[in-house]
Amino acid sequence: FPVFGLVRLLGLAAAAAIVVWAVHFRGGMALSSETDKLLIFNVHPVLMLIGLVVLNGEAILAYKTVPGTKKLKKLVHLALQFLAMLLSLIGLWTVWKFHDERQIDHLYTLHSWLGLSCIIFFSLQWATGFYTFWYPGGSRSGRASLLPWHVFFGLFLYVLAIATSVSGLLEKSIFMQSAKMIGRFSTEAMFMNSLGMLLVLLGALVILAVVT
Amino acid sequence: FPVFGLVRLLGLAAAAAIVVWAVHFRGGMALSSETDKLLIFNVHPVLMLIGLVVLNGEAILAYKTVPGTKKLKKLVHLALQFLAMLLSLIGLWTVWKFHDERQIDHLYTLHSWLGLSCIIFFSLQWATGFYTFWYPGGSRSGRASLLPWHVFFGLFLYVLAIATSVSGLLEKSIFMQSAKMIGRFSTEAMFMNSLGMLLVLLGALVILAVVT
Ligand code: HEM
Ligand code: HEM
Ligand code: HEM
Ligand code: HEM
Ligand SMILES: O=C1O[C@H]([C@@H](O)CO)C(O)=C1O
Numbered sequence: 521f522p523v524f525g526l527v528r529l530l531g532l533a534a535a536a537a538i539v540v541w542a543v544h545f546r547g548g549m550a551l552s553s554e555t556d557k558l559l560i561f562n563v564h565p566v567l568m569l570i571g572l573v574v575l576n577g578e579a580i581l582a583y584k585t586v587p588g589t590k591k592l593k594k595l596v597h598l599a600l601q602f603l604a605m606l607l608s609l610i611g612l613w614t615v616w617k618f619h620d621e622r623q624i625d626h627l628y629t630l631h632s633w634l635g636l637s638c639i640i641f642f643s644l645q646w647a648t649g650f651y652t653f654w655y656p657g658g659s660r661s662g663r664a665s666l667l668p669w670h671v672f673f674g675l676f677l678y679v680l681a682i683a684t685s686v687s688g689l690l691e692k693s694i695f696m697q698s699a700k701m702i703g704r705f706s707t708e709a710m711f712m713n714s715l716g717m718l719l720v721l722l723g724a725l726v727i728l729a730v731v732t
Numbered sequence: 733f734p735v736f737g738l739v740r741l742l743g744l745a746a747a748a749a750i751v752v753w754a755v756h757f758r759g760g761m762a763l764s765s766e767t768d769k770l771l772i773f774n775v776h777p778v779l780m781l782i783g784l785v786v787l788n789g790e791a792i793l794a795y796k797t798v799p800g801t802k803k804l805k806k807l808v809h810l811a812l813q814f815l816a817m818l819l820s821l822i823g824l825w826t827v828w829k830f831h832d833e834r835q836i837d838h839l840y841t842l843h844s845w846l847g848l849s850c851i852i853f854f855s856l857q858w859a860t861g862f863y864t865f866w867y868p869g870g871s872r873s874g875r876a877s878l879l880p881w882h883v884f885f886g887l888f889l890y891v892l893a894i895a896t897s898v899s900g901l902l903e904k905s906i907f908m909q910s911a912k913m914i915g916r917f918s919t920e921a922m923f924m925n926s927l928g929m930l931l932v933l934l935g936a937l938v939i940l941a942v943v944t
Binding site for chain 1: 837840841842843845846849884888891892894895898899901902903905906907910916917921924925928929932936939940943
């Protein structure tokens with residue numbers, strides 16, 4: 521049963537879907553705008569989802585999908601996770617800037633609490649992973665005793681990133697419904713719900729691929 | 733490191749918190765009411781969280797926490813999961829009734845899609861678990877080959893129940909903020925966010941207790 525191919529397919533579908541959502545449904549993205557601040561917001565879901573969900577998933581599976589030496593697999597793993605971390609930091613910056621420019625409070629929602637924890641712990645996980653397994657690298661026994669925790673915490677953060685994305689999709693949809701921008705059963709609302717369900721399926725398959 | 737005790741403590745804290753929320757912040761619960769339909773709604777989070785999160789977690793750990801014979805552990809596991817299933821069905825019925833009586837659409841949110849999937853698959857998991865491992869019970873090899881899937885799918889549903897509860901807390905908080913019933917940084921909003929974070933921690937510890 522070709523779980524790696526399916527994961528890649530669903531990951532690409534999710535990445536495509538969030539871009540389609542931002543561009544087709546929400547009118548595009550921008551890093552700064554005087555007329556439509558929402559274009560700045562739109563960058564956030566795209567970078568978060570592609571970074572902390574899609575690239576994170578590919579990075580986790582790299583040890584099983586990348587051919588060649590262990591060193592190469594490791595390099596792909598750490599490089600993809602670095603890219604994921606970078607995108608998540610830029611995605612955080614864009615939503616923060618949007619809140620500042622529209623004078624919306626920071627960190628008042630459960631989504632934002634989950635999200636900030638996610639980003640902080642992801643960055644810490646990257647730094648300790650790099651320090652332990654790449655440079656300077658711990659002793660053989662130090663590495664061996666840290667690895668189970670690296671794996672457990674890495675999978676925890678992956679699942680947390682999916683739960684955070686799902687909560688972000690939900691709250692955005694509800695904000696737009698409350699503001700009468702979209703209807704409860706509008707194509708866009710159904711599209712966002714479906715993307716949320718897709719993320720849950722993708723997450724289950726990535727975990728399955730790791731544990732089997 | 734006493735992870736089972738900590739899980740029980742956090743589970744009890746979460747159960748207490750959702751009851752405090754319903755009673756203290758939301759004015760109580762009722763199975764029917766002419767004057768305040770929201771009292772009917774309030775039953776939903778309480779039963780869902782106590783059933784599919786707290787009891788589900790205790791049931792999953794029963795093989796490791798209940799002393800005595802394997803048969804007894806199994807009986808506690810299946811009985812607690814039955815209770816969890818029952819509470820979830822009643823909790824579904826109450827929110828459905830609330831929507832009917834207030835003429836709110838059904839199943840338009842991502843929370844409701846996740847939640848309905850959760851309840852359906854939980855009931856299927858219970859039925860196939862009972863049929864395979866209790867009565868009439870499959871062959872030894874049938875049981876052995878189904879068990880890893882029972883465990884994987886059981887843990888998946890547990891995590892899904894937590895993600896669904898988190899999304900429910902988030903949307904309820906945002907509904908109330910949009911309706912100006914509570915403020916963004918009100919005690920109640922902070923209480924709900926904290927409960928959501930507590931559920932994430934509880935979930936991580938239950939999974940940790942199972943895999944170690
Ligand atoms: C793992 C992925 C994600 C992370 C780590 C994350 C993180 C965050 C953080 C930290 C904030 C707070 C910004 C502030 O207070 O100034 C925020 C806000 C927001 N995010 Fe996300 N986000 C993620 C995915 C998404 C997705 C997929 C959506 C979908 C549309 C989304 C929608 C929102 C919205 C609407 C806000 C503004 C309201 C609020 O503060 O909750 N997020 N996000
Ligand atoms: C936030 C970033 C990171 C996350 C979320 C993460 C997550 C994971 C996960 C889930 C696994 C288990 C994969 C499997 O068993 O198939 C893993 C394995 C591993 N990771 Fe990371 N990782 C991160 C960063 C790093 C970095 C920077 C390094 C440095 C080289 C690293 C080194 C390793 C190693 C050596 C393994 C074990 C591979 C093996 O022998 O099976 N990780 N990581
Ligand atoms: C695993 C736990 C949960 C499950 C399976 C679940 C399931 C559901 C389902 C199926 C609905 C749709 C009812 C309808 O369409 O008529 C619903 C609605 C709702 N639930 Fe939950 N729920 C859970 C936990 C929670 C929690 C903890 C809260 C916190 C307050 C909550 C808040 C809501 C709200 C506000 C609605 C009405 C809006 C909507 O349809 O999304 N739920 N829930
Ligand atoms: C929706 C309901 C259920 C869920 C979510 C569920 C979940 C789980 C989980 C997560 C485990 C792994 C526990 C561990 O490894 O420590 C497990 C083990 C098991 N469950 Fe269930 N279960 C359910 C219903 C049932 C029912 C009704 C039976 C019937 C007897 C059953 C029989 C078993 C057995 C025999 C084991 C293996 C215990 C062992 O030998 O380690 N389960 N279940
Ligand atoms: O009924 C059971 O099935 C499994 C196992 O025997 C299958 O190999 C188990 O632990 C039981 O109690």
